Amino acid sequence: MGVCALNDNHRKTNNLSGKTNVDDNNNEIELNNNQIKPKECIINRLSERTKFANINNDYIISENILGKGATGIVREGQNKNGEKFAIKTVWKSDIEKNELFKKEIDISLELDHESIIKCIDVYEDNSSLHFVLEEITGGDLFDHIIHSDKRKLTDVEAMDLLYQILEGLQYLHENVGIVHRDIKPENFLLYNDGQRIRIKLIDFGFATYCKNDETMNEQLGTPQYAAPEIFEQKPYTSKVDMWSLGVVLYNMVKGTQPFSNTDIEKIKEQVLHKEINYNGFNNNDLKNLCMGLLERDPDKRYSAFQAFNELKIIQNRATTEGTFIVSFNSYKPDIHKIMFILHNDRTLKQELKNIFLEECNSEQLHNMFDEILSINSREKKETTDTIWMVSEKLYLKAEKLIEFAQGSKYAPENLKQRLKKYCEQKVMEKLKNQMINIDNFFTTLIESIKFIRKIRCFNEFQKIDKNNVGWIDIQQLNNFFKDSKKKNNIKTKLNPKDKIEFETFYKIFNEYNELKS
Numbered sequence: 001m002g003v004c005a006l007n008d009n010h011r012k013t014n015n016l017s018g019k020t021n022v023d024d025n026n027n028e029i030e031l032n033n034n035q036i037k038p039k040e041c042i043i044n045r046l047s048e049r050t051k052f053a054n055i056n057n058d059y060i061i062s063e064n065i066l067g068k069g070a071t072g073i074v075r076e077g078q079n080k081n082g083e084k085f086a087i088k089t090v091w092k093s094d095i096e097k098n099e100l101f102k103k104e105i106d107i108s109l110e111l112d113h114e115s116i117i118k119c120i121d122v123y124e125d126n127s128s129l130h131f132v133l134e135e136i137t138g139g140d141l142f143d144h145i146i147h148s149d150k151r152k153l154t155d156v157e158a159m160d161l162l163y164q165i166l167e168g169l170q171y172l173h174e175n176v177g178i179v180h181r182d183i184k185p186e187n188f189l190l191y192n193d194g195q196r197i198r199i200k201l202i203d204f205g206f207a208t209y210c211k212n213d214e215t216m217n218e219q220l221g222t223p224q225y226a227a228p229e230i231f232e233q234k235p236y237t238s239k240v241d242m243w244s245l246g247v248v249l250y251n252m253v254k255g256t257q258p259f260s261n262t263d264i265e266k267i268k269e270q271v272l273h274k275e276i277n278y279n280g281f282n283n284n285d286l287k288n289l290c291m292g293l294l295e296r297d298p299d300k301r302y303s304a305f306q307a308f309n310e311l312k313i314i315q316n317r318a319t320t321e322g323t324f325i326v327s328f329n330s331y332k333p334d335i336h337k338i339m340f341i342l343h344n345d346r347t348l349k350q351e352l353k354n355i356f357l358e359e360c361n362s363e364q365l366h367n368m369f370d371e372i373l374s375i376n377s378r379e380k381k382e383t384t385d386t387i388w389m390v391s392e393k394l395y396l397k398a399e400k401l402i403e404f405a406q407g408s409k410y411a412p413e414n415l416k417q418r419l420k421k422y423c424e425q426k427v428m429e430k431l432k433n434q435m436i437n438i439d440n441f442f443t444t445l446i447e448s449i450k451f452i453r454k455i456r457c458f459n460e461f462q463k464i465d466k467n468n469v470g471w472i473d474i475q476q477l478n479n480f481f482k483d484s485k486k487k488n489n490i491k492t493k494l495n496p497k498d499k500i501e502f503e504t505f506y507k508i509f510n511e512y513n514e515l516k517s
Contacts, residue, residue: 013289044470047105048267050313051123054462058123058131063452064354068133068444071097073451077132082466085120089132089455093503099206101129107178107204115168117189117202126416127502131159136200138192142185145252146435152255152279155283157197161188162249163311164199169245169304173238176261177211180204183244184225185251210238213393223267224259228296231268239298242307246293254280258294272296285314331421348398353445356405359415362449367410372396375404400433401441457509461502469498481512 045052055061059077072090079085092098108119108131123130138144141161145153151160165188172178180187180201188205204218215235221227227243229236250258258277259270276294277458281287289310293385295301302310356365376394402419404412464472464480474496494500500508 004184024240044126045124046092046129047122047124048100049105049109050122050129052124053124054125055087055132056459057129059085059087063357064350065444065448066350068447068451069203071101071203072276073448074133076135084135086135087132088133089451090129090131091454092127092129103208104131104204105129107207107209110176113168113171114198115200116162117200117279124413125458125462126468127461128455128496133202136189136191136202138190138197140186141190141199142251142439143186143250143349143435144190144197145185145255152253153252155253155286158249158252159286159311159315160196161199161252162245163308163315165201165245165248166304166311167310168201168309169241173241173304177209178204178207179210179216179238180241181206181208181216181220182222182225183241183248184222185248188248213237223264224257226267226271228272231271231299237298239301239303242301242304243295243298245307246290249286249290249293250276253286253290284313284318289314291500306428349436349441351422352398352401352436353441355418356415356445356446359412359418360445362446364410364412365446365449368405369408369446370436371408372404372438394438395435396438398436401436401438434493453510454506457506458502459507460509471501472505474498475476475498477505477508 021405031382059079061075061077064076065073066076066086072088074086074088077087090097092101105122109122111119117136118134120132120134123132142262145151148157171179172180172224182203182205183201187201188199189202191198191200199370202374208216208218210216215237217233217235219230219233221244222238227236227240247258250256257268259274261267261270267492276291278287278291281290284467287301289307291308292302292310359370371393380413402423408415416496460480462468474494477500478495494504
């Protein structure tokens with residue numbers, strides 16, 4: 001979620017759609033299919049670093065949703081050797097976002113650090129981008145905090161994760177000159193390497209190059225984690241990432257947000273003026289480190305290098321004074337407990353999401369979500385037992401979500417039967433402590449239905465556009481829509497000579513299917 005929209009002064013991407021070319025006098029001349037050269041078949045290409053090819057030729061991509069971001073969805077995929085990956089797909093129809101996508105391509109392919117997700121490749125076609133990423137199976141940091149004892153991390157675990165994060169941020173800021181601009185718990189994924197919890201930074205959709213103390217001006221990021229200088233619309237540096245990390249550290253240690261209102265103007269007021277409450281920090285050194293990150297003056301705020309060295313001093317002091325039994329480098333948590341939490345959390349949410357996704361339409365999901373919110377507002381006395389409000393976000397116990405769906409008048413019968421069979425195969429004890437962010441759960445599903453429908457439509461478009469010229473003609477369109485009676489009722493106005501690109505085809509596709517139903 002961005003603090004505000006980008007400015008409208010982004011240069012529009014050059015479009016060689018095959019519609020026209022120019023002669024020596026710069027007059028437009030129409031091209032026919034025989035005149036189109038191979039390189040002119042590629043329209044709207046964002047980067048020469050991508051593979052301009054159909055990703056389905058190399059990867060099998062399922063419709064299982066791993067995550068939903070501001071610009072696209074992440075699905076499960078595997079190559080011909082059976083190796084599993086996460087495939088992030090975004091659409092190139094938004095010209096403003098295309099400027100960000102160009103940076104994301106270059107940045108993702110450049111990064112190589114153990115605390116940062118690895119991008120294997122980026123595929124591009126005329127309408128979309130597909131980022132092939134390593135698959136991380138342990139869920140995100142926010143969920144890990146929620147499911148930890150007392151819904152916060154121990155000082156030792158928080159500092160071990162912070163140590164890894166700071167290694168990654170030092171690499172970003174100082175080695176390659178990149179600012180992430182959306183540091184938050186949801187953008188860190190966890191896994192267990194057999195020795196400790198490992199953490200990786202993901203989602204470089206807002207990232208940009210910023211070297212040698214250059215400044216930036218775009219107002220990007222998630223409001224609760226955005227630095228004061230962003231709200232003040234002042235030029236800023238990589239120090240904005242450090243402020244956001246301070247909020248993340250606060251989350252890990254206290255289990256709460258320092259700025260918890262959902263209204264952007266109120267968040268702005270809190271970020272600029274609220275006195276931050278550090279009660280609950282058991283370790284004074286860790287509190288001082290957090291204060292150094294949540295310093296409103298960016299010139300006085302810790303850099304990644306300063307914070308990392310401060311953390312090492314805290315580590316050494318803690319080890320010397322015997323505050324902690326083990327040093328951070330030798331920190332070995334209860335592997336069985338961690339594996340249980342990480343594996344079952346991820347598996348549970350993904351299985352439930354995909355059951356709902358396969359059995360429900362957007363309207364049913366909207367109605368169920370509204371019904372849950374209505375029940376929550378009416379029965380606040382029960383929230384301490386069944387519902388949790390964390391940082392203004394509604395969390396519902398997984399078993400309660402299943403019970404609710406089975407009793408909802410908006411849930412289709414197939415969903416109820418699937419959930420019943422699912423519960424019969426599971427030990428319900430494992431579900432009792434699993435908390436699901438209801439807003440994220442339903443929003444992801446609703447947006448994913450729209451996204452997958454568009455992907456299916458694009459697959460049909462590619463079958464028609466066999467030569468990959470980026471458009472089809474009226475005759476090809478008519479051949480695709482078999483039902484002439486419904487086809488004649490489509491309101492979209494087209495001329496016989498029109499070159500129909502995918503976005504136009506998609507609008508017609510949706511209109512046709514609405515008429516058909």
